[in-house]
Amino acid sequence: MAVALGGLMSLPAWADGWNKASVASLPPFLTPAQDALLADIVETIIPATDTPGAKALGVHSFIQKMVADCYEKSVQDNVTKGLATVESLAKQTAGKPFGSLDETQRIALLKQLEQAIDADQKSFYRLVKSLTIQGYMTSEYVMTNITKYEMVPGRYHGCVPVAAKALTDKK
Structure with a gap:
């Protein structure tokens, strides 16, 4: 019961939009070259359109933090292996x-x-794609500028006039 209550009390901290500073991973499990590749993916x-893209919002840092903190070693290894696969496929198909x-x-x-x-390739792509969408949609920029997120239960309007018709309808 205490664990459930503690989880509910920490929920507002998780519901707030994250930003680049809040997901700094120490130490990162990806090398700088792998991190740059993940940013490109x-x-x-x-991609960036009239709104910033995933790279500009630092979603790759979010993914790296999530994988490092929330997934087991086998998934982390699959991510590094998947990044190597992406790079080798690019060199095989396009030569760069x-x-x-x-x-x-x-x-x-x-x-x-x-x-x-x-x-492994399929699971790597699914994981990266789902974490990209999750990271983008829960970023501070998107939650404050696009979705106009308000903490639950939202606004409270305590003093709202009630129409006379509404009162007679209830009787």
Whole structure:
């Protein structure tokens, strides 16, 4: 009972939008090159338009923090293996690193991962895609500027005039 109460009390802290400073992972489990590759992948999934893309919002840092803190070692290893696979597939298909590919080549390569027969490649892509969407939608920028999120229960309007018709309808 105490654990449930403690979890409910800490819920508002998790519901607030995160920002780059709040997800600083010490030490990061990805190398700087892998982190840059992950940033390019998330930017391909949610590119910048009239709103910032996933890379600009630091979603790759969110993913790295989530994987490091919330997933077991086998998933972390699959992420590093998946990043290596993305880089090797890019060099095989286009002859250059993933970061140097144009948008259509990047999308084609990610679709190839999504439809892969290898379960590890498929699970890597699913994890990165789902965490990208989660990280983007729960970022401080999106929650405050796009969805206009308000903490539950929302606004309270205590003094609202009640129409006379509404009172007679209840009788």
